[in-house]
Amino acid sequence: MKERNKPILEVKGLKTHFTTKRGVSKAVDGIDFTLHKGETLGIVGESGCGKSMTSLSILRLIPSPPGKIAGGSVLFKGRDLVTMPEDEMRKIRGNEISMIFQEPMTSLNPVIPVGEQIAEALRLHQKMGKKAAWDKSVEMLKMVGIPSPEKRAKQEPFQLSGGMRQRVMIAMALACTPEVLIADEPTTALDVTIQAQILELIKELQTKIGMGVIMITHDLGVVAETCDKVAVMYAGNIVEHASTEQIFADPKHPYTQGLLNSLPKIHEDQEELITIDGSVPSPYNMPAGCRFASRCPYAEDICAAHQPDLVSYSEDIKVRCWKYTDKWTGKRDKEGVV
Amino acid sequence: MTVQVKTEQPDIAVKTLIGGTKESRIKDFISTLIQNKAALAGAIIIIVYLLMAAFAPLLAPYSPYEIDLENKLTPPSADHWMGTDDKGRDILSRILYGSRLSMGVGFAAVLFGAFFGIIFGLVAGFYGKWVDTIIMRMMDVMLAFPGILLALAIIAALGPSLINVTIAVGAFSVPLFARIVRGSTLEVKRLEYIDAIRSLGASDFVIIFKHIFPNILSPIIVQGTLRLATAILSAAGLSFLGLGAQPPSPEWGTMLSSGRDFLFSAPYIALFPGLAISILVLGFNIFGDGLRDAFDPRMKK
Amino acid sequence: MLMFILRRILQTIPVIIGVTFVVFFIMQLVPGDPAVLLAGEGASKETIEAIREQLGLNQPLYIQYFEYLTNVFKGDLGVSLKNSQPVLDEILVRLPITIELAFFSIIITIVLGMAAGIISAVKPYSLTDVSVMLVALLGISLPSFWFGLMLMYFFSVKLQILPVAGWDSLLHVILPAITLGAGGAAIVARMTRSSMLEVIRQDYIRTARAKGLRERIIIYKHALRNALIPVITVVGLQFGALLGGTVLVESIFAINGLGRMIVDAIRMRDLPMVQGGVLFASLIFVVVNLFVDVFYRFFNKRIELN
Numbered sequence: 043m044k045e046r047n048k049p050i051l052e053v054k055g056l057k058t059h060f061t062t063k064r065g066v067s068k069a070v071d072g073i074d075f076t077l078h079k080g081e082t083l084g085i086v087g088e089s090g091c092g093k094s095m096t097s098l099s100i101l102r103l104i105p106s107p108p109g110k111i112a113g114g115s116v117l118f119k120g121r122d123l124v125t126m127p128e129d130e131m132r133k134i135r136g137n138e139i140s141m142i143f144q145e146p147m148t149s150l151n152p153v154i155p156v157g158e159q160i161a162e163a164l165r166l167h168q169k170m171g172k173k174a175a176w177d178k179s180v181e182m183l184k185m186v187g188i189p190s191p192e193k194r195a196k197q198e199p200f201q202l203s204g205g206m207r208q209r210v211m212i213a214m215a216l217a218c219t220p221e222v223l224i225a226d227e228p229t230t231a232l233d234v235t236i237q238a239q240i241l242e243l244i245k246e247l248q249t250k251i252g253m254g255v256i257m258i259t260h261d262l263g264v265v266a267e268t269c270d271k272v273a274v275m276y277a278g279n280i281v282e283h284a285s286t287e288q289i290f291a292d293p294k295h296p297y298t299q300g301l302l303n304s305l306p307k308i309h310e311d312q313e314e315l316i317t318i319d320g321s322v323p324s325p326y327n328m329p330a331g332c333r334f335a336s337r338c339p340y341a342e343d344i345c346a347a348h349q350p351d352l353v354s355y356s357e358d359i360k361v362r363c364w365k366y367t368d369k370w371t372g373k374r375d376k377e378g379v380v
Numbered sequence: 381m382t383v384q385v386k387t388e389q390p391d392i393a394v395k396t397l398i399g400g401t402k403e404s405r406i407k408d409f410i411s412t413l414i415q416n417k418a419a420l421a422g423a424i425i426i427i428v429y430l431l432m433a434a435f436a437p438l439l440a441p442y443s444p445y446e447i448d449l450e451n452k453l454t455p456p457s458a459d460h461w462m463g464t465d466d467k468g469r470d471i472l473s474r475i476l477y478g479s480r481l482s483m484g485v486g487f488a489a490v491l492f493g494a495f496f497g498i499i500f501g502l503v504a505g506f507y508g509k510w511v512d513t514i515i516m517r518m519m520d521v522m523l524a525f526p527g528i529l530l531a532l533a534i535i536a537a538l539g540p541s542l543i544n545v546t547i548a549v550g551a552f553s554v555p556l557f558a559r560i561v562r563g564s565t566l567e568v569k570r571l572e573y574i575d576a577i578r579s580l581g582a583s584d585f586v587i588i589f590k591h592i593f594p595n596i597l598s599p600i601i602v603q604g605t606l607r608l609a610t611a612i613l614s615a616a617g618l619s620f621l622g623l624g625a626q627p628p629s630p631e632w633g634t635m636l637s638s639g640r641d642f643l644f645s646a647p648y649i650a651l652f653p654g655l656a657i658s659i660l661v662l663g664f665n666i667f668g669d670g671l672r673d674a675f676d677p678r679m680k681k
Numbered sequence: 682m683l684m685f686i687l688r689r690i691l692q693t694i695p696v697i698i699g700v701t702f703v704v705f706f707i708m709q710l711v712p713g714d715p716a717v718l719l720a721g722e723g724a725s726k727e728t729i730e731a732i733r734e735q736l737g738l739n740q741p742l743y744i745q746y747f748e749y750l751t752n753v754f755k756g757d758l759g760v761s762l763k764n765s766q767p768v769l770d771e772i773l774v775r776l777p778i779t780i781e782l783a784f785f786s787i788i789i790t791i792v793l794g795m796a797a798g799i800i801s802a803v804k805p806y807s808l809t810d811v812s813v814m815l816v817a818l819l820g821i822s823l824p825s826f827w828f829g830l831m832l833m834y835f836f837s838v839k840l841q842i843l844p845v846a847g848w849d850s851l852l853h854v855i856l857p858a859i860t861l862g863a864g865g866a867a868i869v870a871r872m873t874r875s876s877m878l879e880v881i882r883q884d885y886i887r888t889a890r891a892k893g894l895r896e897r898i899i900i901y902k903h904a905l906r907n908a909l910i911p912v913i914t915v916v917g918l919q920f921g922a923l924l925g926g927t928v929l930v931e932s933i934f935a936i937n938g939l940g941r942m943i944v945d946a947i948r949m950r951d952l953p954m955v956q957g958g959v960l961f962a963s964l965i966f967v968v969v970n971l972f973v974d975v976f977y978r979f980f981n982k983r984i985e986l987n
Contacts, residue, residue, distance in 0.1 A: 609821075
């Protein structure tokens, strides 16, 4: 399944900044990752870490002003989306790269029948006729498991449940058989049972169409279930990038370790949930050194002074931490501080 | 901490000011207002008009009433910047004196409307239930009269005069204030601290006037400013119809009305009083918009 | 929906009764004895007494009101003090003129207002937006009676391309309709703009963008339909202001409509005529509001159910 040779999406040094009265907020501050055909990449992190802004930046859907892509490139099949003219970009949105949003309740237009909301993309991108597009949208609704799709297609979003709306969103995103699907917290707003169904559905359709999926989530459970590899984001940066098995088995970055530690463990008798102390630095005022330093149990002098790079730890693991460089003294370990 | 109060009017969503020291709140508010250049321009226009009204006798080059038939209907000149009317009176002087009447009527009418509207709104919002129903149905009935027709009916009964215009225009603002005050009162009433004060044994009167009223001032001020614009327009309109101030009064609407007979030969008689009204109303409108934005947390970035 | 319409119709009944009460009550404010007023100056005591008897003026107030109410529902709005003709007859002669004027004005309010609002909202804070909003600000600030006179001066006196006053041809409608519709258009423009800007921030607009739709389709198909729903209410309210405004505009352009009738009646102290005119105009407004509410409800139901 995984073709390691040529990625379909290659994000390099992507930076998205917001200029407001309070200053410049570096929401996304130099992100690199690649996505191959049929592969699922998870982007995890706390809310506000820049994961949603990363996904919106790929499709250039950042509200602008105040947002702006300040640097980097997004290569899609070799073409740079960042510098592409707007009308070319439009041909890619919803056609070759699609998106599913977090809020199924508000992400569908309340006054347009759902069938039409799917069909309009088909007419636009696939140059289908009215009838053909409508039939295809009914078929899509059927494919995502909506019962009596002919009837549902004519209904407006308010007549559908939350789970059904998210299925509609998926049908809409997949209607033009995209090569990349960006799912931004696709299940967060849904009930647990429906969550599993939706994830199952995305996986199933992914195998069918063979598309690459970027799964944006804060839920490590979702990552474990769906992703091949994971990028962990913290304060606008990727701090660790590795395969899913690797991340869960042997997390390298102290932040990733913290995230995994904070997962409630079913088999252990836990007294309380473990949390990471401290708080995320303000995006308006990023520290000069490692952004996690103030919360990191291992932090040394160099951590506060200089920002580490994302470097390869092994062939499959990249990590942004001084601990895995030759600059690391390990003083505190020796002194038995930790 | 700020609490947003949604009033029933879609256009006016204003936060009430709760918490923080009084000085810091006022400072915040004024700095927001000054940053809003339009609001500042509005405030300047209003201040200039207020000064005009206050110092009319000093500023006016002529008496507003003095008839000078030898110089009647002269176009604007160095002697008469805005020309003279059909009786030879200096239009500039009349406009300066008229500002007292036109603005006075506007302020008086809004104060009158706000007074009753605030009381009705506070009582309806605070007591709720049947009191609310009765008061608000009454207000609905008053709002069922289109535009200035309610004012017109009142003048028909009381007779044309500037005082009656004030009453009529004021009456027409009562339901608008009542609605906004009621909406804001309902919001503030839900806050926990009102319950706390009540449990300390404060009387309804104290709760309403000492605790609720100060917190709903901002929507009232915004509404009041915007109502001033409408009130001045309506009052001038009624005088224009001959139902308010009577000639030879230099009230702007009345001046416009007499100028209309000379629209062909001396259009400036109608031009300047109309400009005077327009600029003043514009001032209140942009100041009111600015106030609303300054009070409205949604507009802040 | 049918239930809503029925309930809404039932709700207007107390409002209509309330309006008759207010109109009746206001006329009780008339200083002096209405019988003396009706009889005219120098009438004998007997005549005054006879009038009082005839009109039931010596009955208690609530009986007088009840009679007034019954008469109103029978279509009897009293007789004019000036020519003793039924008030309703006069109103029905004047009404078509005012309705025609109101119709053209509300078209200007809606079409001009919405168009300006959309143009502004498409490129917020651009030069176009700022200019349009500046004009709209002027629109709500200019007194209609002055604006009308100035239009008359430019188009009828200076350029002489439009008739000064009167109501004979469609050309006569242009200036009064603009004068009357401009203020409402300005308000509708401001409302449309802010509503559009609100809608453009919504998630479903982002979805539409993510679909690759053209900006034009996003604005006109996805945003506009949602943005115009709250504007419907504003248009309804503007209709009231517009009806009131006919009083001024009909006076300026010498149009013999309902508004001018009321003003003339006030000048001549013809109180039944004023009473009838104000009542009738208010009833029209109540009915229009009823339609607007049903209309609004129809478009808004899906949003409310969310």
